[in-house]
Amino acid sequence: MPPKDFRDAIVTHLTYSLGKDPDHATVFDWRMALSFAVRDRIVDAWMASTRRTYAKDAKRVYYLSMEFLIGRLLEDGVINLGLEDEARRALEGFGLNFTDVVTDEPDAALGNGGLGRLAACFMESLSSLGCPAFGYGIRYEHGLFRQSFENGRQMEAPETWLQQPHPWEFERPEARFLLGFGGTATATGWTPAETVYAEAYDTPIVGWQGRWANTLRLWSGRAVDPFNLEKFNAGEFTAATEGEALARTISRVLYPEDSTEIGKALRIKQEYFFSAASVHDILRRFEAEHADLGLLPSKVAIQLNDTHPAIAGPELIRLLHDARGMDFDEAVRIAQGCLNYTNHTLLPEALESWDETLFGELLPRHLQIIDRVDAAHAKAHPKRKVSARGDGRVKMGELSFILANRVNGVSALHTGLMKTTVFKDLNSLHPEKIINETNGVTPRRWLHNCNPGLSALITDTIGDGWIGDLEQLEILVPHVDDAGWLERYAAVKTANKAALSDWVMDAHGLKLDPQAMFDVQIKRIHEYKRQHLNILETIALWQEMKDTPNADWTPRVKLFAGKAAPGYFFAKEIIHLINDAAAVINADKTTNDKLKVAFLPNYNVSMAERLIPASDLSEQISTAGKEASGTGNMKFALNGAPTVGTLDGANVEIRERVGAENFFLFGMTADEVEARRAIKNHAAKAVAADPRLKRAIDAVAKGVFSPGEKARYKGIVDNLTGPDYFLVTSDFTDYWRAQRDADAVFTDTAAWSKMAAMNTALSGWFSSDRTIRGYMADIWGAESLLEKDA
Numbered sequence: 001m002p003p004k005d006f007r008d009a010i011v012t013h014l015t016y017s018l019g020k021d022p023d024h025a026t027v028f029d030w031r032m033a034l035s036f037a038v039r040d041r042i043v044d045a046w047m048a049s050t051r052r053t054y055a056k057d058a059k060r061v062y063y064l065s066m067e068f069l070i071g072r073l074l075e076d077g078v079i080n081l082g083l084e085d086e087a088r089r090a091l092e093g094f095g096l097n098f099t100d101v102v103t104d105e106p107d108a109a110l111g112n113g114g115l116g117r118l119a120a121c122f123m124e125s126l127s128s129l130g131c132p133a134f135g136y137g138i139r140y141e142h143g144l145f146r147q148s149f150e151n152g153r154q155m156e157a158p159e160t161w162l163q164q165p166h167p168w169e170f171e172r173p174e175a176r177f178l179l180g181f182g183g184t185a186t187a188t189g190w191t192p193a194e195t196v197y198a199e200a201y202d203t204p205i206v207g208w209q210g211r212w213a214n215t216l217r218l219w220s221g222r223a224v225d226p227f228n229l230e231k232f233n234a235g236e237f238t239a240a241t242e243g244e245a246l247a248r249t250i251s252r253v254l255y256p257e258d259s260t261e262i263g264k265a266l267r268i269k270q271e272y273f274f275s276a277a278s279v280h281d282i283l284r285r286f287e288a289e290h291a292d293l294g295l296l297p298s299k300v301a302i303q304l305n306d307t308h309p310a311i312a313g314p315e316l317i318r319l320l321h322d323a324r325g326m327d328f329d330e331a332v333r334i335a336q337g338c339l340n341y342t343n344h345t346l347l348p349e350a351l352e353s354w355d356e357t358l359f360g361e362l363l364p365r366h367l368q369i370i371d372r373v374d375a376a377h378a379k380a381h382p383k384r385k386v387s388a389r390g391d392g393r394v395k396m397g398e399l400s401f402i403l404a405n406r407v408n409g410v411s412a413l414h415t416g417l418m419k420t421t422v423f424k425d426l427n428s429l430h431p432e433k434i435i436n437e438t439n440g441v442t443p444r445r446w447l448h449n450c451n452p453g454l455s456a457l458i459t460d461t462i463g464d465g466w467i468g469d470l471e472q473l474e475i476l477v478p479h480v481d482d483a484g485w486l487e488r489y490a491a492v493k494t495a496n497k498a499a500l501s502d503w504v505m506d507a508h509g510l511k512l513d514p515q516a517m518f519d520v521q522i523k524r525i526h527e528y529k530r531q532h533l534n535i536l537e538t539i540a541l542w543q544e545m546k547d548t549p550n551a552d553w554t555p556r557v558k559l560f561a562g563k564a565a566p567g568y569f570f571a572k573e574i575i576h577l578i579n580d581a582a583a584v585i586n587a588d589k590t591t592n593d594k595l596k597v598a599f600l601p602n603y604n605v606s607m608a609e610r611l612i613p614a615s616d617l618s619e620q621i622s623t624a625g626k627e628a629s630g631t632g633n634m635k636f637a638l639n640g641a642p643t644v645g646t647l648d649g650a651n652v653e654i655r656e657r658v659g660a661e662n663f664f665l666f667g668m669t670a671d672e673v674e675a676r677r678a679i680k681n682h683a684a685k686a687v688a689a690d691p692r693l694k695r696a697i698d699a700v701a702k703g704v705f706s707p708g709e710k711a712r713y714k715g716i717v718d719n720l721t722g723p724d725y726f727l728v729t730s731d732f733t734d735y736w737r738a739q740r741d742a743d744a745v746f747t748d749t750a751a752w753s754k755m756a757a758m759n760t761a762l763s764g765w766f767s768s769d770r771t772i773r774g775y776m777a778d779i780w781g782a783e784s785l786l787e788k789d790a
């Protein structure tokens, strides 16, 4: 039993787990000691949750995801367990600052962006709601690369989160599965040529108020024969451990592509590795308690986070049919009763499909199984031919759809488009399958923890029930008309902006004016997200400020952050352009007091936690129809940053809820986008029609921001004035108009604060608790095991 007194618990760990004397302990030592003390408490909740799940023989949810972008865990754990005051006091007693200790933790960056962060928010909500669940993924040795800039260009370095000991995980050497690759398949089985172990590492994820904890189980590659003594004795020291190095390669690194399919053999191996290990583990757990495999769909709900784990379907069928002798059609039916699939993008370049030769070489038996599934589906639906095989490829979207009980999109608009575009034919065959579950974010991390000032004001106003029931924020609405309350609300934002300015000064040596509007675009860099639209508007604004420096401009700070996939050349050029433009604009004495531009390097979850509470304006400016949902948009709204945005993804639903008058809408709709693209020379026409746009593009083209290499941005300029597939030029004029509307409101402090506060009050629906309740009811048939009012 860990010591009852929390301070004792920390010191005990410092002494006996770290072997350090308080007088000589470093911040790292204290962080580890605090983490272990918190972990002990989490373990108690974790074991109680596990016991209760077994006792109730409850249905379990299995969330299979290639990515879990969980960030730091310590502060979240401390706060969810209600230990913040005790932890603060204990550390202060030893002369340490709580924030210094919790921010010493490196981010676990086991994801690229929204998809991975969604999985992390879902894990937290599943625990907060007491839904028995496991997250299954890969324990990457290296998460998403570290980004730096060299002369404005993105540089990538490996990320090394496991260099220091990681206090949250439990290695489970006993929980390992042998997995095969290659070899030959027969009509009844498979003899792989190569085998590797998947070894489990478990991290408990505790929910709000410590009432429940679930497991995040991440798989790591291990060799069957880690050390060859014969080779070693023959003096071949490297060759002796080659097997282990090779086996570990499988979980070595996260692929950094967020929205393009890669088609690499190692990637498909990663996908099979973690999907198969998870399915083996799920079956093992089920069979330990049940004899009748027919009960599987009533005890097991598997969620495929995009198509990355799609191979779990054929693997489950293989284990039921080949290994357990179940009739093939019955195995398919059982699999379909367990499996569900979430689609996260409609971008054609992101839809996974595998070359059938490569696929067949690695997974020959699975290819046969997919063909049988396809044949059965074709037989049942002879009128339309939709199939998971075709043109020499294995199509993971179609496969996932056919093997799923429910298929969901992540916003209302996106789900609608799924039905009319990529899954049109499959939807007409199975009209009941596709449903919508609009994304959400956990209010613990994304409001209560990251914005303590606002959290305190809200709790002071309406009590603390909102933290576990975010729609209570609506009770704030009448307070928004109370001038005194609104001033307090505004004061929180001002304080957050001052704190961010201090950090930007310390970390990046850039001076920001906290009075200016903080206009923020933070997300992966992609043409469809249109950071280049933002920088063009920034350039046009700068030019106009120079024309009339004494006009009453609304001062702005334009902040950008985000990583580009290392092989995405155009996205890297956009980063370079933003950095080049920032250098020129920031050096201009005539505009210096009104406009600053900064691209903060190495965006990650903890940077988002700093930036979002300090933002005034949220940039959500994707080409309509391209952003499946977005989740950053929700975090900004919750923290009182109105959106300047298009009718895309969840922006549509945010605007509906916060009110059109509290949202700066611009741009074409998804339908209009299609029509506009069909117009010949649409970009040239748009440029000719807007002199501001023309002047901004001309400046880029003439090398105003790249004097040493005038043609540096020819690629961007030619694209924008030529094909402009993402319609930057067509949306520019209306974007400029929306930005000037924002300027006008911002000068009226009370009006702006009211708009911001209405965003907070009316975005409670975007809690991932609401999303998870939707999945539980509509997809999983899972129930909360929380004791009511315990």
Ligand code: Z2T
Binding pocket: 112, 113, 114, 115, 116, 118, 257, 258, 259, 306, 344, 345, 350, 410, 439, 627, 628, 629, 630, 631, 649
């Ligand atoms: C990703 O982050 C998203 C979609 C992907 O499609 C891949 C990745 Cl890594 C395969 C994002 C969407 O772009 C975003 O709109 C959405 O909010 C998020 O997933 C979560 O659904």
